[in-house]
Amino acid sequence: MIALLAPLGLAALAALLVPLLVHLVRRSDEQVLPFAATRYLRERHHPRERLRLHEPLLLALRLLLIASLAVLLAIPAWRHKQAPAAPWVVVAPGVSAETARAAQPAALGEWHRLAPGFPPLAANAPSDTAAFSSLVRELDAQLPAGTPLTLIVPEELGGLDAERLALAHTVDWRVVGGASPRPAAPSADAAPLPLAVRYDAAGAAELHVARALAAAWAARGIPLALDIAPQDATLPAPPAWLIWLAGPLPPAVEDWARRGGRVLASRQVTDLGEAVITDDNGAAVLRARELGLGRSLSLAAPLQPAELAVLLQPEFPQTLFALLSAPSREPDRAAARDVAPRSFGSAPADPVWRLDAGVALWIAVLFLVERVFSTRRKVRA
Amino acid sequence: MQIPPEVRARLRSLRFGTRFLANGLGLGQHLGRSRGAGLEFEQYRSYEPGDEPRRVDWKLYARSDRFFVRDATRESPLCVWVLLDATASMAQADRSNPKWSKLAAAKQLCACLVEIAAAHGDAVGLIAITGGGIRLIPMGSGARHRDRLLLELEQIESAGAWPVEARLTSAWERIEPDSLVVVISDGFDALLPVFAARLAAARRQVISIGLVSREEREFPFVGGYVFRDPETGDECRVDAAAARTDYLARFSESRIDLRRRLGASGIPHVDHCIDEPADQPLRRLLGGSRWEQGSARAAPRRA
Numbered sequence: 001m002i003a004l005l006a007p008l009g010l011a012a013l014a015a016l017l018v019p020l021l022v023h024l025v026r027r028s029d030e031q032v033l034p035f036a037a038t039r040y041l042r043e044r045h046h047p048r049e050r051l052r053l054h055e056p057l058l059l060a061l062r063l064l065l066i067a068s069l070a071v072l073l074a075i076p077a078w079r080h081k082q083a084p085a086a087p088w089v090v091v092a093p094g095v096s097a098e099t100a101r102a103a104q105p106a107a108l109g110e111w112h113r114l115a116p117g118f119p120p121l122a123a124n125a126p127s128d129t130a131a132f133s134s135l136v137r138e139l140d141a142q143l144p145a146g147t148p149l150t151l152i153v154p155e156e157l158g159g160l161d162a163e164r165l166a167l168a169h170t171v172d173w174r175v176v177g178g179a180s181p182r183p184a185a186p187s188a189d190a191a192p193l194p195l196a197v198r199y200d201a202a203g204a205a206e207l208h209v210a211r212a213l214a215a216a217w218a219a220r221g222i223p224l225a226l227d228i229a230p231q232d233a234t235l236p237a238p239p240a241w242l243i244w245l246a247g248p249l250p251p252a253v254e255d256w257a258r259r260g261g262r263v264l265a266s267r268q269v270t271d272l273g274e275a276v277i278t279d280d281n282g283a284a285v286l287r288a289r290e291l292g293l294g295r296s297l298s299l300a301a302p303l304q305p306a307e308l309a310v311l312l313q314p315e316f317p318q319t320l321f322a323l324l325s326a327p328s329r330e331p332d333r334a335a336a337r338d339v340a341p342r343s344f345g346s347a348p349a350d351p352v353w354r355l356d357a358g359v360a361l362w363i364a365v366l367f368l369v370e371r372v373f374s375t376r377r378k379v380r381a
Numbered sequence: 382m383q384i385p386p387e388v389r390a391r392l393r394s395l396r397f398g399t400r401f402l403a404n405g406l407g408l409g410q411h412l413g414r415s416r417g418a419g420l421e422f423e424q425y426r427s428y429e430p431g432d433e434p435r436r437v438d439w440k441l442y443a444r445s446d447r448f449f450v451r452d453a454t455r456e457s458p459l460c461v462w463v464l465l466d467a468t469a470s471m472a473q474a475d476r477s478n479p480k481w482s483k484l485a486a487a488k489q490l491c492a493c494l495v496e497i498a499a500a501h502g503d504a505v506g507l508i509a510i511t512g513g514g515i516r517l518i519p520m521g522s523g524a525r526h527r528d529r530l531l532l533e534l535e536q537i538e539s540a541g542a543w544p545v546e547a548r549l550t551s552a553w554e555r556i557e558p559d560s561l562v563v564v565i566s567d568g569f570d571a572l573l574p575v576f577a578a579r580l581a582a583a584r585r586q587v588i589s590i591g592l593v594s595r596e597e598r599e600f601p602f603v604g605g606y607v608f609r610d611p612e613t614g615d616e617c618r619v620d621a622a623a624a625r626t627d628y629l630a631r632f633s634e635s636r637i638d639l640r641r642r643l644g645a646s647g648i649p650h651v652d653h654c655i656d657e658p659a660d661q662p663l664r665r666l667l668g669g670s671r672w673e674q675g676s677a678r679a680a681p682r683r684a
Contacts, residue, residue: 032616033602033607034609035597036471036611038608041624041628042617042624042627046619047619
């Protein structure tokens with residue numbers, strides 16, 4: 001079905017008057033012909049003054065050209081009409097299959113997991129809670145209009161974003177007990193937190209500061225499993241902390257951080273991330289950057305009091321600890337009952353293909369034909 | 382002036398009839414009206430005092446006991462004047478063939494006449510009448526004169542309107558009595574029939590060919606036109622399709638009127654459409670049995 005995305009563009013159809021006028025105005029050009037027998041003609045029959053259009057074919061071409069331009073301005077699009085599919089029941093992460101089936105009074109249709117690709121419920125899909133809102137919007141855009149949709153979500157829902165969900169489909173929002181799985185985050189529980197320190201030749205001089213930091217944190221009652229090794233030693237599995245004293249962060253370490261690690265690195269030349277601590281001149285001393293599930297803190301200077309005046313401040317270890325242990329994300333959890341999606345219902349979200357390119361090509365061809373016609377040799381009868 | 386080969390071939394059978402003979406000046410190839418000594422027997426007549434004794438038919442005298450003299454036809458030359466109308470209206474041509482104007486057709490007719498005359502040893506002269514004046518090539522005969530005439534013919538251009546009577550005096554003086562005058566015109570100028578009638582009244586044999594273009598005859602125009610008269614500059618703004626019937630009626634009426642007026646002066650007139658072969662009007666004017674006394678030679682009348 002062809003639709004116009006900007007119907008006001010059709011106002012350009014008013015320009016159709018221009019070629020009409022042009023072809024009308026030229027109606028009165030009469031041929032002057034030397035004719036020896038003029039004396040036998042009488043001026044009784046004047047040329048008829050009825051409205052005549054010269055070159056109707058050329059006029060039709062020009063009208064078509066302008067009409068096509070107006071259609072182009074109105075942005076034509078092909079709207080793919082989809083038949084409503086069977087009802088979908090989509091289960092959010094954090095709700096087990098059994099709970100979901102129990103919550104649903106009757107099996108209404110296909111059961112899917114809310115995961116990339118929307119696999120069937122039976123499939124053992126990885127539960128990534130990171131993008132609940134995004135996945136729901138994708139589902140909304142993908143499903144044919146009019147498909148009944150049921151979402152089964154846990155009471156404590158994670159993976160939300162700042163925008164309240166507003167969907168084209170009317171959603172049956174069912175809340176069951178449970179909570180979305182949390183992303184793995186460092187927590188001060190009984191198990192000691194692995195704290196790795198990796199250094200190179202230059203970084204060896206900074207080791208004592210690293211030890212002092214660990215001691216300062218341990219003194220605040222945080223159990224730490226300290227692991228000091230040269231830079232190529234293996235890293236503990238994330239979530240873990242790392243103090244990197246070996247120059248620029250290699251990609252392997254960045255990948256490690258993305259999987260949930262927290263890194264404090266010295267001697268970093270970077271302008272990535274937000275300047276958390278600045279010196280008196282406004283230059284960034286410490287930058288913090290989110291890396292996947294983890295975070296990296298970059299110190300511009302070596303981890304030495306001579307180079308890093310801020311080290312001498314008594315509250316620095318505490319500040320650093322807060323930065324390293326802070327939750328890695330914006331708050332994305334809420335009670336599911338409070339974030340039931342709104343429906344803007346009326347607009348069906350059929351997929352749309354814009355036809356601008358085709359129409360523009362058509363206009364170019366029309367223009368060429370019009371030029372050929374209007375400049376061809378005039379053969380008068 | 383090129384004459385198409387098929388036209389040239391058909392010209393061979395054409396000749397100027399005896400009616401146009403000059404008055405016994407010299408010897409020519411035409412059967413003369415005056416009779417006398419000669420080879421071709423014409424008639425017997427009774428002896429009159431003064432007839433030479435050798436012309437008496439003595440055998441007939443032996444049978445009838447009366448003197449009879451054998452008369453023979455005299456073969457005489459012919460003087461042909463071609464009077465060519467070269468006014469501006471003769472520039473008219475059909476749009477389908479814009480180079481073939483009435484003047485071009487008239488020149489071809491002239492060339493045909495010159496060829497016919499040259500083939501029979503007749504003398505030809507040309508008078509072209511334009512708005513600017515008269516162009517006159519004197520009477521003459523022979524191949525050289527023919528070539529000169531054809532050359533001069535090329536240079537005639539149409540201009541102006543038919544001149545007043547006073548300017549035609551030189552033409553008057555040149556055209557001697559009993560010569561044949563062939564008038565080639567479009568017949569639109571009112572003064573031309575008057576001039577032709579006066580020539581005819583003064584013992585010149587006049588025949589007239591009126592040239593008509595196909596567009597004039599059929600008026601195939603559709604739409605609005607401004608028709609301009611090339612001689613007067615008058616303009617007429619009409620819707621051609623609507624004006625057609627009226628025009629055609631008036632035009633054919635004018636042609637009939639022209640033929641009637643000329644006929645009243647004893648001038649035969651034919652209309653010739655310029656896209657038809659040039660020998661057609663000549664055949665109708667010269668080839669008809671009206672003047673050609675071809676039978677006189679084959680079966681002489683006996684007294």
